[in-house]
Amino acid sequence: MSEVATATRSAVVPEGLAPETATETAPQAKILLVDDEPKSLFALQELLSTLGQNLMIAQSGEEALRLALKNDFAVMLLDVRMPGIDGFETARLIRSRERSRLTPIIFLTAAADEMSSMFRGYEVGAVDYLQKPVVPEILKSKVAVFVELHRKSERLKESEDKLRRLAAHLISVREEERAHIAREIHDELGQVLTGLKMEVTWLAKRLREKPLIEKTDSMCKLIDTTVQTVRKIATGLRPEMLDDMGVIAAVGWQAKEFQKRTGIRCRAKLPPEVKLDMDVSTTMFRIFQEILTNVARHSRATRVDIELIVNEERVGLEVTDNGVGIADSDLNGKKSLGLLGMHERALLFGGEVRITGTPGHGTRVSVSIPVQPKA
Amino acid sequence: MTEVKVIIADDHPVVRQGLRQMLAVEQDLTVVGEARNGQEVVELSRRVPWEVAVLDYNMPGKNGLELIKELRQRYPGRAVLILSMYPEDRYAVRALKAGAAGYLTKESAPEELVSAIRKVAGGGRYVTPTLGEKLALELEDNRGKPLHETLSDREYQVMWMIASGKTVRQIADELFLSPNTVSTHRTRILRKMNMKSNAELMHYAIAHHLVD
Numbered sequence: 144m145s146e147v148a149t150a151t152r153s154a155v156v157p158e159g160l161a162p163e164t165a166t167e168t169a170p171q172a173k174i175l176l177v178d179d180e181p182k183s184l185f186a187l188q189e190l191l192s193t194l195g196q197n198l199m200i201a202q203s204g205e206e207a208l209r210l211a212l213k214n215d216f217a218v219m220l221l222d223v224r225m226p227g228i229d230g231f232e233t234a235r236l237i238r239s240r241e242r243s244r245l246t247p248i249i250f251l252t253a254a255a256d257e258m259s260s261m262f263r264g265y266e267v268g269a270v271d272y273l274q275k276p277v278v279p280e281i282l283k284s285k286v287a288v289f290v291e292l293h294r295k296s297e298r299l300k301e302s303e304d305k306l307r308r309l310a311a312h313l314i315s316v317r318e319e320e321r322a323h324i325a326r327e328i329h330d331e332l333g334q335v336l337t338g339l340k341m342e343v344t345w346l347a348k349r350l351r352e353k354p355l356i357e358k359t360d361s362m363c364k365l366i367d368t369t370v371q372t373v374r375k376i377a378t379g380l381r382p383e384m385l386d387d388m389g390v391i392a393a394v395g396w397q398a399k400e401f402q403k404r405t406g407i408r409c410r411a412k413l414p415p416e417v418k419l420d421m422d423v424s425t426t427m428f429r430i431f432q433e434i435l436t437n438v439a440r441h442s443r444a445t446r447v448d449i450e451l452i453v454n455e456e457r458v459g460l461e462v463t464d465n466g467v468g469i470a471d472s473d474l475n476g477k478k479s480l481g482l483l484g485m486h487e488r489a490l491l492f493g494g495e496v497r498i499t500g501t502p503g504h505g506t507r508v509s510v511s512i513p514v515q516p517k518a
Numbered sequence: 519m520t521e522v523k524v525i526i527a528d529d530h531p532v533v534r535q536g537l538r539q540m541l542a543v544e545q546d547l548t549v550v551g552e553a554r555n556g557q558e559v560v561e562l563s564r565r566v567p568w569e570v571a572v573l574d575y576n577m578p579g580k581n582g583l584e585l586i587k588e589l590r591q592r593y594p595g596r597a598v599l600i601l602s603m604y605p606e607d608r609y610a611v612r613a614l615k616a617g618a619a620g621y622l623t624k625e626s627a628p629e630e631l632v633s634a635i636r637k638v639a640g641g642g643r644y645v646t647p648t649l650g651e652k653l654a655l656e657l658e659d660n661r662g663k664p665l666h667e668t669l670s671d672r673e674y675q676v677m678w679m680i681a682s683g684k685t686v687r688q689i690a691d692e693l694f695l696s697p698n699t700v701s702t703h704r705t706r707i708l709r710k711m712n713m714k715s716n717a718e719l720m721h722y723a724i725a726h727h728l729v730d
Contacts, residue, residue: 330576333603334530341536344628348543367625374605382607387581396608403730406678408671443694445671452700465671 164486171197172217172290177207177233178251179225183275187220190279196290204228208236211243216348217293218286223252223260231260251275311491318425321380329377333370340366346514351498356512390424390458391416391451394431398449401435419458423512426492427458430485434462434508437481441473442466442506454515457494460510469500485510522639523567527553528574528601533624537601540628547635552597556580563589568596570619571629571641572662575609576603582614589619601631607727610649620644625639646657665711666728673710676703680716681723 162211168369169258170439174196176187184200191198199214201207204227207219219237223230230250239242249271264272271285340363378381385393392412400407431449438444444466473479482498489496524547526537534552541547546555551566553559556579562573571589575582582600589598597619602609610621619638627631634644645653669677679689686704690697713719723729 231671289544329603330530333624334528337603338530338532338536340624341533341540341628345536345539370603370625374603383576387576387609388612406675406682408674431662445675 152178171195171213172293173197173199174286174290175199175207175210175214175219176206177201177219177225177230178222179203180219180222183222183251190277190282191286194283194287194290202235204230204233207233211240211246213238215242216246218247218249218289220249220251220282223250223264231263231267234264234269238268238515247271249273249285251277251310305492307487308488314488314491318381318429322386322471325377325380325383328380329372329383333373333377336366336370336373341371361425378379385424385428386421389416390419390427391453393424393428394449394451394460397431397435398447401439401447405439407444408436409449410447411451413451414453417451417453419506419514423458423492423514426458426488426494427510430488430496430510431460431462433481433485438462438464438466438506441469444505455514457511457513459512461507463505463507465505468502468504469498469506471500474498474500520546521548522635523548523550523569524635525549525551525559525562525566525568525571527555527562527571527577529554529577529620530574533574540631541635544632547632554578556585559585562590563593566659570597570599570635572599572601572635575600575604575613583612586613586616586618597641599634599644601626601637606646606649607652610645611653614643614645621649622646652727662727666720668710668724669707673703673707676700677707677711677719677727678723680707681704681720681729683720 174191174194176184176191176198177200178184178187179202181202184198184202186196188200195444196217199210199216201210204225207221208228211219221230221234225233228236230252234248234250237246237248247270248268250269251273252260253275266412269288273282273285288324343359343362347356347363350356350359382393382396384396395411395413398411401407402409435447438447442464444464446465448463450461452461482496485496489510489512492512494510497509498506500506519689524541526541526549528534528537534554538549538552541549546618550568551562553562555577559571559573559577560580573582573585573686577585580588582602586598586600589596598617599611599620599622600609600618601622601624602613603624606621606623613621620634620643622634630646637644653720666677675693676689679692684692686697686700689695690700693700708714708719711722713722722727
């Protein structure tokens with residue numbers, strides 16, 4: 144036991160697996176055993192080795208804290224009475240750190256301690272409290288529950304991460320596709336129509352009969368209408384202004400269009416135009432469009448105030464309406480996929496979206512995205 | 519009649535061909551060269567003598583504004599005329615500010631293009647009547663508050679709805695207001711804007727681009 148007691152790495156792996164490096168990547172759950180008595184540690188290790196998990200040990204509160212800094216434990220078994228930092232204090236410190244804020248802790252104590260210390264244990268975040276000598280089967284099954292819980296939450300985290308990456312991928316693919324289709328439609332189709340019109344005009348100039356001239360005239364008008372339709376479709380997919388003039392001009396234009404389309408008055412406060420990263424610009428613009436869609440659909444507002452702020456670090460957007468105000472229940476409701484989309488878009492570039500609504504006093508949406516996209 | 523030498527640039531062959539045909543029938547205009555992109559325009563402008571360059575706004579390579587500025591810098595006395603797919607309300611002012619002598623959309627009638635080329639060749643500027651009107655309106659708007667700005671937000675919305683052809687009933691339903699309230703708004707709007715009828719309101723809204 145002495146080599147375990149002096150090992151600074153404090154990693155003991157059952158069944159002869161290489162410690163530390165190998166265990167870092169092992170799919171096993173990590174369990175931390177903390178006791179100042181080598182004998183107790185040994186007993187616990189023996190007892191729990193059948194679970195087949197990665198058991199790590201610490202002989203003091205300080206050592207436990209160090210390990211908790213670098214590892215995510217499925218559960219900790221913590222002796223209450225230790226020299227130096229005692230079990231309660233260790234638990235408090237462990238729980239005060241972000242990484243181990245939610246780590247389940249089971250206290251172990253030798254003495255038939257009175258109720259008050261038990262309450263102290265629960266206060267600092269214990270999930271359970273066992274007296275020594277522990278009943279092996281009880282301890283084992285309790286630890287097994289936490290190991291299972293830990294596995295599930297790890298899997299949940301993984302799939303959350305995958306979904307987020309998938310969403311990011313879909314957003315960027317859709318954006319590329321839209322830009323591509325818009326360009327094709329606008330440039331190719333639009334230019335062919337222009338050429339066609341020139342041909343018809345050429346023809347018209349050579350005609351002398353009135354009915355024929357009337358025909359070419361109406362052909363020209365038809366072509367003009369088609370060009371306008373093409374332009375409308377292309378702009379709807381992706382406003383060419385975003386690429387030509389940047390997000391500030393595009394936001395200003397979109398605000399004007401919105402007022403024209405809905406009769407809701409828009410006031411936009413825009414900074415002088417600056418060149419911003421294209422992905423950041425697109426993100427900001429799409430979020431802005433989503434905000435306006437929500438205003439038109441739900442707010443019953445008669446006025447929208449828009450402010451775009453660009454400084455060296457961030458580009459910020461504030462949109463305030465004077466409508467009915469979004470309710471908290473709508474912020475997280477099932478129908479709020481559009482809002483979720485805004486958050487996800489912003490998150491992709493390290494930004495954030497904050498929405499606050501006061502029923503009867505309008506809704507305010509603040510978006511902030513770093514100017515420099517994350518590498 | 520002096521001859522005007524014209525460069526045309528567009529990345530689309532159909533458009534170049536159309537332009538060439540269109541200008542070929544004009545005795546006083548000669549196409550001296552064609553380019554497919556910004557780079558070619560720059561090279562061409564060095565190689566051949568020219569007075570007017572008719573450029574597409576959006577060609578591969580250099581963007582329209584850069585190209586205008588570059589040509590203006592090198593050849594201050596010569597004219598750059600933009601012929602663009604993009605609507606003039608968003609792009610024309612920028613192009614003119616960058617130094618273009620005129621801005622036409624590709625929907626413009628060929629006669630318009632021809633007269634624009636003649637005008638800018640003589641050192642003038644060419645602005646379409648629509649754009650001219652818009653600029654005039656903006657000037658007017660800057661001098662005093664335009665009438666619609668005197669309306670409250672709610673009145674503005676009701677005005678917009680009337681101008682869009684909605685009835686009092688429809689407006690009341692959409693805004694969750696009583697028809698009476700809407701009528702009251704309407705009366706106040708007409709008074710503030712010094713008008714007598716919905717028709718006048720519609721006319722105003724269209725002229726000021728408040729509705730589509």
